[in-house]
Amino acid sequence: MNKDRMSTVETAICDSFRSDPTRLNPPSSVCISGRPEFHHQALWRHLEKAGHAVYRFTEDLALLDAVGACSPSAIVYEIPAGRERAVQFLNQLAKLNHDACVILVGPEIGAESVAHCLRSGAFDYLTVPVSSARFMTSLHDGLVNRHTFRVVRNLSQELAQSNERLAEERNALTHWNRTLLALNHLTQVLTAxxxxxxxxxxxxxxxxxxxxxxxxxxxxxxxxxxxxxxxxxxxxxxxxxxxxxxxxxxxxxxxxxxxxxxxxxxxxxxxxxxxxxxxxxxxxxxxxxxxxxxxxxxxxxxxxxxxxxxxxxxxxxxxxxxxxxxxxxxxxxxxxxxxxxxxxxxxxLRDSMTGLLNRRALEDVLAREFKGGFRYRSSACLLLVDLDYFKAINDQLGHLAGDQVLRGTAALMRRAVRDIDVVGRYGGEEFGIVLPHTDLDCALVLAERLRREIESQEFEADQGIVRITASIGIAHIPAVTIRSVSEWIAAADSALYGAKASGRNRVVVHVPDQAVLVEGATVMLAAP
The missing domain is CATH 3.30.450.40 (GAF domain)
Structure with missing residues (x-):
């Protein structure tokens, strides 16, 4: 029997009882348990004639099976003598998790025993003989009580389900809030x-x-x-x-x-x-x-x-x-x-014309390499490259032609060096090349090859083909006479000056003066 039908049945009992206490409309299902003579009372036949379902049992086990299968509205249970059998039955009935109204019918057993039966799950105890009016009143009150119990139980179940849904939603909201916080933190970290x-x-x-x-x-x-x-x-x-x-x-x-x-x-x-x-x-x-x-x-x-x-x-x-x-x-x-x-x-950090590192960036690279060379005694070389007679190109062909030669020379030098080497424009027509982890012999080979490539290169200008040569000075570290970046640059510049003084279009390696060499060695020996 579904919930709506049961609710309708039990709500209608009050009205039907006022007109005729022996009638229950709409019909209910009642299980009768007792001796055969108890089954044949006129009240049960009257209920059946009125359309109610009456089921008769003589064994408790059969009754318990029926309760578990059909969930009756009421159970009328006859007690032959004493309360022990009734309490035992009520305990077995409680395990079925039923909601039937249980009415016990039996001899006088005393108030204490009746109270014990009621505490064990019975709704009422009727002492024989029982009048029809007394039984119908008890049945009516029991079904009303059952209806109230079922309403409260359903409300409790709905409340529990609502609380469960709220808990799930709360957990989901908490998880989502944590996720949003993590998302916000991640986006802030990314953009920071x-x-x-x-x-x-x-x-x-x-x-x-x-x-x-x-x-x-x-x-x-x-x-x-x-x-x-x-x-x-x-x-x-x-x-x-x-x-x-x-x-x-x-x-x-x-x-x-x-x-x-x-x-x-x-x-x-x-x-x-x-x-x-x-x-x-x-x-x-x-x-x-x-x-x-x-x-x-x-x-x-x-x-x-x-x-x-x-x-x-x-x-x-x-x-x-x-x-x-x-x-x-x-x-x-x-x-x-x-x-x-x-x-x-x-x-x-770059020269806008050639795309090479500018002087400041080049000096930063020199400082880094000098620091590493001084600490780890690793080799590095600095090449200063100066284009010979570059001023004549600007004077005779114009600055646009000079710019084209500078850009072409920069591209040529980038192609000539390794990926770890650094090329920069030091100023005007002068370029600097830093060669990390390179000894003097390897630097000399590179410088000579670069000089030949510049000499043989035909630079295209608006006025025609332009050819030029370059002078290159090399300074190597570590060296006892070079104790700072400025001294390293000065040494390479001194070698470059020597190349120009020797006729240009050549490579010169810095060689310190003997007096300076002795002084530098003394300083190095005296250093802690």
């Missing part, structure tokens, strides 16, 4: 730095605490860089596969687009699909089953990046997708700011 390496480290650390991730990949163009992170060393192999995959599929000329769970359709690249991920056979492809996510990073109009995220267990939810897209926006902004800052730094 102007160093791309620091930004990437903060990204990998922050994302791993923000959402469950197994692998993170970041690809950037100009310069083309691939960086990856994995949750533990157990993921190293998969991390390398993701790195290789990004290297294959991320082009340097990719153009920005909006975030999507779909394969990233980059200009100049194939769409990323399961077939493209052959080496990643144990992982879903990008955009597949919501286990991976690619977030394009529009770092600048001509610079594209991609943030790749992957998890083995679980899929990305819509909330996580929106949150990670926000991280992507902050990351793109942070990388753009870092790129702009680096560009400004580069502009401040």
């Amino acid at each position: 730095s102007l160093d791309s390496e620091t930004i990437v480290r903060s990204l990998f650390t922050g994302l791993a605490t923000l959402v469950p991730l197994d692998i993170i990949g970041l690809a950037c163009a100009e310069p083309h860089r691939i960086m990856t992170w994995s949750r533990s060393s157990a993921w190293t192999c998969q991390e390398m596969q993701v790195r290789e995959w990004l290297l294959r599929h991320f082009p340097e000329d990719a153009k920005p687009r909006t975030s999507s769970r779909q394969p990233l359709d980059l200009v100049g690249a194939e769409a990323l699909s399961r077939e493209d991920c052959a080496p990643l056979s144990s992982f879903p492809a990008v955009g597949d089953d919501r286990h991976t996510m690619t977030i394009p990073l529009p770092i600048s109009p001509d610079r594209q990046g991609v943030l790749y995220l992957e998890r083995r267990e679980g899929t990305f939810t819509d909330a996580e997708f929106k949150m990670l897209s926000t991280v992507g926006t902050s990351l793109a902004m942070a990388l753009r700011n870092a790129s702009t800052h680096q560009m400004i730094q580069e502009l401040a």
Whole structure:
């Protein structure tokens, strides 16, 4: 019997009882347990004629089975003598978690025994003989009480469910607040730095605490860089596969687009699909089953990046997708700011005409190399290169032609040196080249090759082909006569002066005067 029907049945009892105490409308189900003669009382037949369901039992076990199966509205239980059997039955009945109204019928057993039965779960105890009016009054009151109990129980269940939902919502809200705080902290950390390496480290650390991730990949163009992170060393192999995959599929000329769970359709690249991920056979492809996510990073109009995220267990939810897209926006902004800052730094350190380091930046490099050479006794050489008769080019062909020669010479020197070497414009037509970890013999070979290349180079100017030569001075450290950066520069400049004095278009190595050499050696010996 469903809840609404039971409520209707029991609510209607009061009205029906006022008109006829022997009638209960709508019908109820009543289980009768007792001796055979107890079953044949006229009251039960009257209830049956009125449409009520009356079930008769002589054994407690059968009655208990019926209670568990059909949940009757009321149970009328006859007690032959004493309370022991009634209490035993009530204890067994309590284990069924029922809500039937239990009315005990029996001989006089005393107030204490009646009270014990009521405490054990009975609603009423009727002493035989029982009149129909007395029984119907008890049944009516019991069903009203049952109805009230069920209403309270249902309300309690609804309250418990509401409290459970509120607890779940509170926990979800608490988790979401923590997530938002972590997201806010991560975006602040990303945008607070102007160093791309620091930004990437903060990204990998922050994302791993923000959402469950197994692998993170970041690809950037100009310069083309691939960086990856994995949750533990157990993921190293998969991390390398993701790195290789990004290297294959991320082009340097990719153009920005909006975030999507779909394969990233980059200009100049194939769409990323399961077939493209052959080496990643144990992982879903990008955009597949919501286990991976690619977030394009529009770092600048001509610079594209991609943030790749992957998890083995679980899929990305819509909330996580929106949150990670926000991280992507902050990351793109942070990388753009870092790129702009680096560009400004580069502009401040470079000569606007040739693109080489300016004098200040070159002297900073000299200071760094001198400090390392002095501390670790490592070799380094400084070349000062001066273009011979450059003033004549400016005077005869004009400054535009001179500028073209300077730019051409700068490009030639950049091509001639190693990646670790540093080339700068020292001033006018004079250039400086710092050669770290280079002994004097190697520096001399490079200087002589550079001199020959400048001599044989045909520089194009608006007025025609221009040819020029160069004089080069070399100073080497460590040297007992060179105790500061200024002395290092002065030594190279002295060698350059010697090259020009010897007829130009030649390489001269600095050789200290004997008196200076002796003085320097004395200072070095006296040093602690």
